Amino acid sequence: MRNLVRDHRERHGWSQGELARRLGVSRQTVNAIETDKYDPSLPLALRMAKLFAVAVPDLFIDDWEPEQ
Secondary structure, X not given: OEEOHHHHHHHOOOOHHHHHHHHOOOHHHHHHHHOXXXXXXXXXXXXXXXXXXXXXXXXXXXXXXXXO
């Protein structure tokens, strides 16, 4: 799964620490999400989407395709 969290964060002019504060998580969590080392829980993904005013699928891109 790829994500656009860093792009949206930078568009808002926020540091990782500022985004973490707004979401109620650690800066390390934000870093891990941005570097694809951690997939956020559904509640956290929903909070991020709401904060950036986008839909979850616009923030997290799932390249998975079912087998035919």
